[in-house]
Structures are given as C-alpha cells and as structure tokens.
Amino acid sequence: MKDVIKAEGVSDPREEIVTHLPALRAFARGLTGDVSAADDLVQDTVLKAWSKFHLYQPGTNLRAWLFTILRNSFLSGRRKSAKEVSDSEGSFAAKLASKPDHDGRLAMQELTVALRQLPDEQREALLLVGALGFSVEEAAETCGCAPGTIKSRANRGRAGLARILGLEKGEQLDNTDSAVASVVTVAPDNL
Amino acid sequence: MSMTHSSRDPEDDSIAPTVARQIDENLKRLYDDAAGEDLPKGLSDLLDALRKQDSDDRAG
Numbered sequence: 001m002k003d004v005i006k007a008e009g010v011s012d013p014r015e016e017i018v019t020h021l022p023a024l025r026a027f028a029r030g031l032t033g034d035v036s037a038a039d040d041l042v043q044d045t046v047l048k049a050w051s052k053f054h055l056y057q058p059g060t061n062l063r064a065w066l067f068t069i070l071r072n073s074f075l076s077g078r079r080k081s082a083k084e085v086s087d088s089e090g091s092f093a094a095k096l097a098s099k100p101d102h103d104g105r106l107a108m109q110e111l112t113v114a115l116r117q118l119p120d121e122q123r124e125a126l127l128l129v130g131a132l133g134f135s136v137e138e139a140a141e142t143c144g145c146a147p148g149t150i151k152s153r154a155n156r157g158r159a160g161l162a163r164i165l166g167l168e169k170g171e172q173l174d175n176t177d178s179a180v181a182s183v184v185t186v187a188p189d190n191l
Numbered sequence: 192m193s194m195t196h197s198s199r200d201p202e203d204d205s206i207a208p209t210v211a212r213q214i215d216e217n218l219k220r221l222y223d224d225a226a227g228e229d230l231p232k233g234l235s236d237l238l239d240a241l242r243k244q245d246s247d248d249r250a251g
Contacts, residue, residue: 014245022226025226026222030222043237046237111218127218130218158211162206
C-alpha cells in the first residue's frame with residue numbers, strides 16, 4: 001500500500017479508480033441500457049483515464065472526473081453512431097428479469113424500459129442524483145452545467161418516469177393489476 | 192382492476208414528493224444490483240495490464 005499514498009491525504013488515482021468502478025458500471029448501464037455495451041464503455045473510460053492521469057489534479061474530485069470521462073465517451077459514441085440504442089427491452093432488463101428471487105422484477109424491467117425513454121440529459125441527471133447518490137453540485141461538475149440545471153433535469157426526469165409509468169400527481173397508485181404497483185410500494189427496508 | 196387515469200399536463204414537471212422519493216428509491220435499488228457485482232474479468236485484466244505497463248515503464 002505504500003505506493004497508494006503519494007502525499008498526505010492524497011491517494012494515487014491509479015489505485016483509487018478501482019473503488020469507483022462499480023458505480024461507473026452502474027452509470028454506464030443506466031446510460032446504455034445494455035450490460036455488454038456498458039462494460040465496453042467502462043473499459044474505454046479506464047483506458048482514457050489512465051492516459052490522462054497526468055492531467056488530473058490530486059485532491060480534486062476523482063469520482064466526478066471519471067464520470068465526466070465516461071459521460072463524454074458515451075455522448076461521443078452516440079454522436080458517431082447517430083442513432084438511438086433501440087434495446088428498449090435490453091439485456092440489462094432481461095438480466096434483472098431472470099433473477100428468480102428478485103422481487104418485483106417485472107416492475108424493475110418496466111422502470112428500466114421507462115428510463116430508456118427519457119432524453120439523455122434527464123436520464124444522466126436522474127441516474128447521478130437519484131440512483132447513485134451524487135450531490136447536485138457533484139452531478140453538475142460531472143455534466144459541466146449549473147446545479148440548477150441538474151435539479152431541473154432530474155425533476156423533469158422524475159416527472160417523465162411518473163408519466164410513462166402512469167403515476168399520477170398527488171395520487172396514490174391504485175393499480176393492483178400492474179407490476180408498476182410494486183415499483184412504487186417497495187419499502188425502503190427492502191431496498 | 193382499477194387504474195388511475197392520467198390527467199397530467201405533459202409539460203408539468205411537478206410530481207408528488209412521495210412519488211419522487213419512491214422513484215429515487217427504486218432507481219437506487221435497480222443500480223445497487225449492478226454496483227454490487229464483481230468486476231468482469233476483462234476489466235480486471237485491463238487494470239492488470241495497465242499497471243504492468245506502468246511498472247515496466249518505471250523499470251525501463
């Protein structure tokens with residue numbers, strides 16, 4: 001471990017990067033909607049980060065720096081392909097649905113599919129703030145925009161999901177016939 | 192079977208706080224699964240290769 005600590009309180013980003021890979025994979029899955037494409041995106045991110053570590057300023061937010069690289073790689077890939085990933089029932093959703101003990105798996109599949117229908121900017125804001133626990137400020141740093149923009153995008157994303165999933169403003173869901181019900185009735189203890 | 196019927200304004204971004212919280216909780220649940228998995232071998236191999244390359248560069 002002696003090589004990890006380069007200066008007091010500052011770790012080597014080449015070692016610290018490992019601690020961020022699970023969240024990077026989760027973010028990549030949320031963006032791509034596909035397990036394989038997500039892992040390719042993370043690998044690309046690691047390669048780019050490794051080649052740019054000399055530009056990283058020790059002591060600054062490595063997580064936001066890495067997420068920015070991944071985000072930019074994703075958007076660059078999207079521009080190159082110039083088409084939407086149409087895996088609306090993609091392998092990530094299928095993987096979730098295949099877990100035998102996964103409560104509400106169909107509901108989660110619906111959530112994944114609904115998420116894919118949001119614009120990229122709303123999806124990424126919602127993933128960072130809603131799913132991965134980024135502060136609004138850290139998400140804004142990652143996406144290169146103002147905190148207020150992240151708040152607005154995340155709110156629009158939540159409203160979009162509510163609309164797609166049929167959740168009404170100010171109403172309790174009263175839909176026992178749909179797996180969506182289990183999406184919105186999962187107790188925090190079960191999360 | 193009873194369904195709620197949509198009367199939402201498509202441009203209205205406001206939703207009930209409880210719905211917003213539940214959406215966030217389920218998003219966390221969804222991606223906690225992904226974050227809890229072991230790293231794929233390809234990614235581990237890539238990190239090993241990059242570290243070896245760095246080590247070789249320092250030695251060379």
